[in-house]
Amino acid sequence: xxxxxxAIIVGTGQAGVPLAGRLSGAGMKVAVIERKLFGxxxxxxxxxxxxxxxxxxxxxxxxxxxTDFGVxxxxxxxxxxxxxxxxxxxxxxxxxxxVESWLKQLQNCTVYQGHARFTSxxxxxxxxxxxxxKHICVNVGGRALTPPMPGLDQVKYLTNxxxxxxxxxxxxxxxxGGSYVGLEFGQMYRRFGSxxxxxxxxxxxxxxxxxDVSTAVREILERExxxxxxxxxxxxxxxxxxxLAVTLDCTNGSPEVSGSHLLLAVGRRPNTxxxxxxxxxxxxxxxxxxxxxxxxxTNVPGIWAMGDCxxxxxxxxxxxxxxxxxxxxILNEDPRRVSDRIPAYALYIDPPLGRAGMSETEVxxxxxxxxxxxxxxxxxxxAIEKGETQGFMKIVIDAxxxxxxxxAILGTGGxxxxxxxxxxxxxxxxxxxxxxxxxxHPTVSELIPTMLGELRPxxxxxx
Numbered sequence: 071x072x073x074x075x076x077a078i079i080v081g082t083g084q085a086g087v088p089l090a091g092r093l094s095g096a097g098m099k100v101a102v103i104e105r106k107l108f109g110x111x112x113x114x115x116x117x118x119x120x121x122x123x124x125x126x127x128x129x130x131x132x133x134x135x136x137t138d139f140g141v142x143x144x145x146x147x148x149x150x151x152x153x154x155x156x157x158x159x160x161x162x163x164x165x166x167x168x169v170e171s172w173l174k175q176l177q178n179c180t181v182y183q184g185h186a187r188f189t190s191x192x193x194x195x196x197x198x199x200x201x202x203x204k205h206i207c208v209n210v211g212g213r214a215l216t217p218p219m220p221g222l223d224q225v226k227y228l229t230n231x232x233x234x235x236x237x238x239x240x241x242x243x244x245x246x247g248g249s250y251v252g253l254e255f256g257q258m259y260r261r262f263g264s265x266x267x268x269x270x271x272x273x274x275x276x277x278x279x280x281x282d283v284s285t286a287v288r289e290i291l292e293r294e295x296x297x298x299x300x301x302x303x304x305x306x307x308x309x310x311x312x313x314l315a316v317t318l319d320c321t322n323g324s325p326e327v328s329g330s331h332l333l334l335a336v337g338r339r340p341n342t343x344x345x346x347x348x349x350x351x352x353x354x355x356x357x358x359x360x361x362x363x364x365x366x367x368t369n370v371p372g373i374w375a376m377g378d379c380x381x382x383x384x385x386x387x388x389x390x391x392x393x394x395x396x397x398x399x400i401l402n403e404d405p406r407r408v409s410d411r412i413p414a415y416a417l418y419i420d421p422p423l424g425r426a427g428m429s430e431t432e433v434x435x436x437x438x439x440x441x442x443x444x445x446x447x448x449x450x451x452x453a454i455e456k457g458e459t460q461g462f463m464k465i466v467i468d469a470x471x472x473x474x475x476x477x478a479i480l481g482t483g484g485x486x487x488x489x490x491x492x493x494x495x496x497x498x499x500x501x502x503x504x505x506x507x508x509x510x511h512p513t514v515s516e517l518i519p520t521m522l523g524e525l526r527p528x529x530x531x532x533x
Contacts, residue, residue, distance in 0.1 A: 074107030075101045077400075078194055080186045080345070083110025084386045085376035085393040086209035087169055092397045094178035101201050102179060103186040103194070108170040111211050111378065112386040115231040119162040120254060124418055126154040127261035131294075131420070134475040137347045138457055149262045155237040163233075176292045183296040187346035191370050205372050206395060208360060209389070210345065212378040215337040217246075221307040225314045227332040230255070244316055246305065248275040248298070250417055253291065255333060257419050260296050267297040267327050269318060274300060276417065280430045282464075283423065283478050290419065290460050299327065307332065340379040355381065364407040365399045366392055382408050385415055414492050416485040421447075421461050424488030427476030427495055430466050433528065439469035441525040447481035457483040463514075465491065465501075465521060466528065471498035483514045490515055501525075 076098035079086045084260075084463045086102065087109075094100045107114045126149070133147040174181050184196040193202045214229035216222070230251050243259050247271030260266045268275070268291070274284040275298065288298055288484070302318040309315075340358045347354060352359045353369045359381030366374050367383075376392035378384050383392070391411055398404035417423040425524045433440050444464045447453040461481035468475050477491045494504050501522050509516035 071232075073199060073201045075099045075103075075180075075201060075203040077101070077207060078103065078186075078203040079200055079207045079209060079311070080194070081110065081209035081211060081377070082108045082169060082173065083209050083211050083377050084112050084389040085343070085396070086110070086207065087173065088390065089207060089209075089376070089393045089397055090173060090179055091176060092393070092401070094176050096401050098178065100176075101182060101203065102173055103182045103184065103196055103201075105165060105183070105185045108173065109166045110209070111388075112161060112389075113165045113169060115234050117386055118165050119158045119234055120230075120258075121418060122158040122161045123154060123258055124254065124265045124420070126157065126249065126450075127258040128420055130263075131261045135457070150236045151239050151262065152261070158234070175246055183333075185344070187344070188350035188352070189346065190374065191350045203372075205374065205400060207374045207376060208342075208345070209376045209378060209392075210379050211339040212338040212340045213382070214334060215339045216334060217336050219305055219307060225307055225309055225332060227334050229334055231331065231437065232330075238331075242267070242313075242329040243333055244269065244314070244327055244329035245333045245335055245359075246316070247275070247333075248300075249337075252333070252335035253287065254418050255300070255335065256296055257291060260294050265297075265329075266295075267299060267301045267329065269299045269316060269327065271302050271305070272300065276423075277425070278429070279425075280464075283480055286480055287417070287419065287423065288460055290421070293460075297327075297496075301474050329330070338378065338384060340381070342379055357381070362408075364409050366396050366408065367399075367403060367476070383411075387414070412492060412495050414488070416488075418485070420480045421469075421480060422485040423461075424479045424484040424486070425477070426488050426492040427474065428466065429476055429478065429528070430464065433466050433475050438475070440475065440528040441467040441469050442528045443467075443521040443525045445517055445521045445524070447514075450481070450514055450517050452514050452516075453482050455512060456482055463487075463517065463521060465518070467501050467522075467525060469527070472502065473498060474501055481514065487514045487518070490518065 077093050078101045079090050080103045082104045089098050090102050118128035119392050130149050136143045155452045182196045186194050186196050188419045242265040248268055256266045256268045275288050276284050304319045313330050315326050317326050318442050340359045351370050360375035360379055362375050362380045374396050379391035395406045398406040414426045447457045447461045453459045463479040465477040466475045474495050479488045505519045
């Protein structure tokens with residue numbers, strides 16, 4: 071069998087898999103290399119398993135609130151962690167099997183299982199096998215970052231990946247990191263029944279968000295009994311009998327937090343350190359991310375980088391869009407670009423935060439004349455009816471073009487509702503188009519036109 075291919079795809083994450091299908095479907099001879107689990111982060115340790123656990127946690131939370139809705143549950147609400155994990159494993163495992171079987175039956179595609187390394191700009195080795203191709207597409211993802219924290223080598227700790235193996239209820243889970251991973255696991259395990267302390271080195275949670283959003287997120291979590299410690303400097307960790315203690319220098323509160331388990335959620339790093347990128351002459355930045363241009367080409371002709379390893383986005387949806395960009399440029403000479411993408415993401419606490427475009431803070435920095443609208447979820451009928459009135463929605467408009475610059479919807483259904491705003495942004499339509507639209511009642515979306523009718527000038531004061 072010849073080991074010469076038209077394209078080699080390294081990694082089976084959310085960019086590599088559809089790219090294999092698209093290129094092979096176009097008649098190209100494709101090799102796919104996977105060293106471990108098919109499906110990448112999303113399927114195995116990210117979106118799919120965590121959102122399945124979030125669903126279990128939500129069910130427990132709602133059951134505890136049953137009397138609020140006139141529902142009687144006899145006996146105490148508890149969580150069987152082994153069953154919750156088994157449900158998660160079944161959902162995630164099926165997705166992984168689907169990806170693997172689909173790739174292995176794909177025409178014009180050969181799957182290699184092993185660790186891939188560059189040996190030249192057009193060659194890669196998988197064990198003792200040498201593969202060559204005109205196009206090499208790297209989709210190797212990332213992993214949890216381990217910070218240089220004194221004492222960390224003396225204690226056991228968890229990451230988002232090893233949390234997937236937990237089938238018990240930690241007595242007190244101490245989480246270092248107040249962004250997506252830390253907040254989602256924090257609320258999830260609080261609802262399962264653990265005591266939770268979230269430690270954040272910065273002055274607020276979700277630091278990339280506006281201050282009013284960060285404050286509301288903190289209030290949501292604290293209302294459920296989660297301890298939040300901010301401005302934590304000079305962190306150290308030590309064993310304390312069978313448990314552990316984290317020493318922190320915080321402005322307020324005890325200088326030490328004792329717990330049974332430690333979860334590190336301080337960021338990600340790309341899986342690029344053992345790919346032999348130097349053998350191909352591929353440039354990486356100081357953090358190890360592969361440097362790419364606006365169409366995801368590296369500095370070496372024929373080598374492309376997609377997904378988490380290129381530093382252009384750390385989400386499943388951005389990785390999938392990376393695939394679309396690469397496929398369009400290789401097959402159709404259609405210059406789709408990363409810069410065409412509008413930033414959008416969600417934070418899956420409950421209620422969720424849906425975000426699109428620029429934050430209010432980012433708009434202020436531009437100095438643009440802008441308008442802002444804001445509405446509390448306590449004024450949204452659907453939220454009142456569901457008994458889920460925490461949060462608010464906010465939208466920022468360019469005063470001159472009347473186009474939407476960004477939005478934040480923190481509230482029930484916010485992760486879905488934000489897409490109606492995102493679509494209008496892609497259409498570059500002025501906001502009165504949505505303001506005059508007739509939305510269905512009772513929904514959360516129906517209040518967006520109302521909010522757009524109550525815009526006010528964005529003051530020069532900080533949010």
